[in-house]
Amino acid sequence: MEKVIRVVLAGPRGKMGTEALQLIERTEHFELVSAVDYKYGGGTVQQFYPGYQGEAAVYETLEECIENEKFDVLVDLTTPEIGKKHAFLSLKNGIRPVIGTTGFTNDELAELKELASQNGLGCIIAPNFAIGAILMMKFSAMAAKYFKDIEIIELHHDQKLDAPSGTALKTVQMIEEAREYKRQGHPSEVETEKGARGAEMNGMRVHSVRLPGLVAHQQVLFGGDGQLLTVRHDSMNRASFMSGVKVSIEEVMKLSELIYGLENIMD
Numbered sequence: 001m002e003k004v005i006r007v008v009l010a011g012p013r014g015k016m017g018t019e020a021l022q023l024i025e026r027t028e029h030f031e032l033v034s035a036v037d038y039k040y041g042g043g044t045v046q047q048f049y050p051g052y053q054g055e056a057a058v059y060e061t062l063e064e065c066i067e068n069e070k071f072d073v074l075v076d077l078t079t080p081e082i083g084k085k086h087a088f089l090s091l092k093n094g095i096r097p098v099i100g101t102t103g104f105t106n107d108e109l110a111e112l113k114e115l116a117s118q119n120g121l122g123c124i125i126a127p128n129f130a131i132g133a134i135l136m137m138k139f140s141a142m143a144a145k146y147f148k149d150i151e152i153i154e155l156h157h158d159q160k161l162d163a164p165s166g167t168a169l170k171t172v173q174m175i176e177e178a179r180e181y182k183r184q185g186h187p188s189e190v191e192t193e194k195g196a197r198g199a200e201m202n203g204m205r206v207h208s209v210r211l212p213g214l215v216a217h218q219q220v221l222f223g224g225d226g227q228l229l230t231v232r233h234d235s236m237n238r239a240s241f242m243s244g245v246k247v248s249i250e251e252v253m254k255l256s257e258l259i260y261g262l263e264n265i266m267d
């Protein structure tokens with residue numbers, strides 16, 4: 001029998017959190033120890049997840065949860081601001097974080113990497129848990145070797161807090177590793193309306209679309225000599241992310257360093 005991994009979930013009422021609760025409940029070797037929710041401190045998970053059969057308590061803060069409970073992994077599906085705070089707090093307290101929130105700067109990632117290694121703890125920060133999205137980023141990095149002119153269009157639901165998405169930022173990083181800086185478009189190009197050309201990153205342009213009805217989508221456009229290559233991924237629902245969350249909870253237990261992006265633990 002597999003060793004049971006004791007999990008605390010931050011953000012259990014959210015769209016991702018609700019899926020993650022179901023994932024933890026149906027996975028035999030995962031145990032939901034408690035949840036962190038700033039609105040339900042002192043309550044139980046049953047209050048917002050009626051089908052739930054367990055007795056996991058809810059803490060208002062991760063600090064309180066750490067003081068009162070023994071657990072292995074913190075899964076964070078809250079907001080960019082809280083996700084960052086929880087990543088640092090977990091590593092300082094011997095807990096392995098699996099962070100789904102985005103918006104980490106390179107300096108913050110470097111600081112967390114150092115902290116994880118110093119403490120010999122696994123830490124996974126996953127800009128995107130969907131396997132198809134990871135492949136989309138890998139294919140984009142491959143294509144960037146041959147097509148140097150690139151525009152990224154990421155499309156999300158209109159409740160998203162950060163732009164560009166973590167996936168778009170990670171795509172830029174992976175493309176940067178495969179292609180040198182290239183300033184794109186006409187050298188005398190002028191934006192008559194600010195923002196019309198999107199954000200400039202390593203010479204590429206990144207456009208963020210926010211609309212109700214969307215979930216999480218990205219297309220990477222590569223322009224060439226009389227040809228256009230489009231690499232696209234669509235998440236139609238949050239269940240698309242759960243196999244990545246499951247693998248992350250399992251793999252973080254085997255690591256003693258920070259991994260940024262699931263492509264680094266995929267065979």
Ligand SMILES: NC(=O)C1=CN([C@@H]2O[C@H](COP(=O)(O)OP(=O)(O)OC[C@H]3O[C@@H](n4cnc5c(N)ncnc54)[C@H](OP(=O)(O)O)[C@@H]3O)[C@@H](O)[C@H]2O)C=CC1
Pocket residue numbers: 010011012013014015016017036037038039060077078079080082099100101102126127128129130241
């Ligand atoms: N890496 C990946 O593959 C994916 C990552 N994400 C990221 O995951 C996060 C959650 O996404 P989603 O579920 O769609 O968003 P939701 O807004 O549906 O969920 C976020 C939840 O976190 C809660 N929350 C806010 N602050 C705290 C806190 N201090 N403690 C505990 N809970 C808190 C919110 O409560 P309230 O609403 O009451 O404030 C809400 O219930 C986002 O950052 C998103 O970008 C999303 C999809 C995939």
Ligand SMILES: O=C(O)C1=N[C@H](C(=O)O)C[C@H](O)C1
Pocket residue numbers: 102127128129156160161164165166167168215216217
């Ligand atoms: O906020 C979201 O919804 C998502 N956030 C992640 C991101 O910023 O890339 C992952 C996915 O795109 C959904």
